[in-house]
Amino acid sequence: MKYLLHFVIVLVAFASCKKQPTTINDLEAGDIIFQDLDCGDFCVAINKVTEGWNGRDFSHCAIVAEENDSLFIIEAVSAGVKKTSFKEFFGKHTGNGGTVLGRVKPEYKSIAQQAAKHAFKYLGKSYDEVFDINNDKYYCSELIYETFKEANEGKxxxxxxxxxxxxxxxxxxxxxxxxxxxxxxxxIPEDEPGLNPGGISRSSYLEVTPLKL
Structure with missing residues (x-):
């Protein structure tokens, strides 16, 4: 019995030592990055209506994608949906919420990987300035919503x-x-369906970790 107990303790200790993603070098395709960007009154308004993970504020989110063995960001910004280098993306000034990683739980990893591939289809699409979930334009969290929904067979x-x-x-x-x-x-599209970075960051599908930049 004592040998079995010792084995269980070893397994628990091993699990607790499992490396958690904490830096840019730990990122992989399908990860979602949340940022507390400084965009003035717009960000204040976004942050105030929805609390993010662990009480933090987030006004932007994007997905990590991979091409030719290189990782980068696909994001929806005012210029439209585009590819962004890590240097540019993580060089943005952020507030107290900082930058955090949202990684889907292991059982959903394949969905995240497919979502990263689907994100390429949206490159060049216009920014959704009126936040309409039904048009062919996209704001940051709408891009995340659509790529993951498509990867999950429309669910x-x-x-x-x-x-x-x-x-x-x-x-x-x-x-x-x-x-x-x-x-x-x-x-003003009050009460129309949508979503924002803070709400996504609290999803039960995600494990969230602060990133050291």
């Missing part, structure tokens, strides 16, 4: 929820969003 991995553009303290629209949609000549 959601990350879930949509009613989006809000209102300050939870005042129950009024954030002025930055009022000006933004007025300039576009569009109505």
């Amino acid at each position: 959601e991995v990350f879930h949509l929820f009613p989006m809000t553009y209102k300050d939870p303290d005042t129950k009024e629209y954030f002025p930055i969003w009022v000006d933004y949609f007025n300039n576009l000549g569009e109505h």
Whole structure:
């Protein structure tokens, strides 16, 4: 019996010593990177309506992809969906939320790998400035949603929820969003389905780890 107990203790110790991904060198295709970017009032509004993993704020997310044995980022930004080098992506200034890695749990690894491959299809697509989940344009978390959904045979991995553009303290629209949609000549899509980086970071499908840059 004591030998069995010793064996169990050794196994537990081995599992606890398993290397956790903590640096850029540990990344692999299908990983999701979350960032707390400094984009002024827009980021303040995004961060305030949804709390991210471990209470952190995240205003951007992107997926790690691989081509010719090289890793890089595919992300949706104002210029559209594009490939970004690690140097450029991780050189962005971030706030207190910093940069963290979201890696799917081992049983979903194949979905993440396929999602990274599907992400190439979106390169060159326009940025979704009105946050409409049904048009052929994409904002950062919408890109993650679509690539993983496609990889999972059309079934959601990350879930949509009613989006809000209102300050939870005042129950009024954030002025930055009022000006933004007025300039576009569009109505504010309050309660329309969507998702944001903070919400994705809290998904039960992910194991999240801070990254040392």
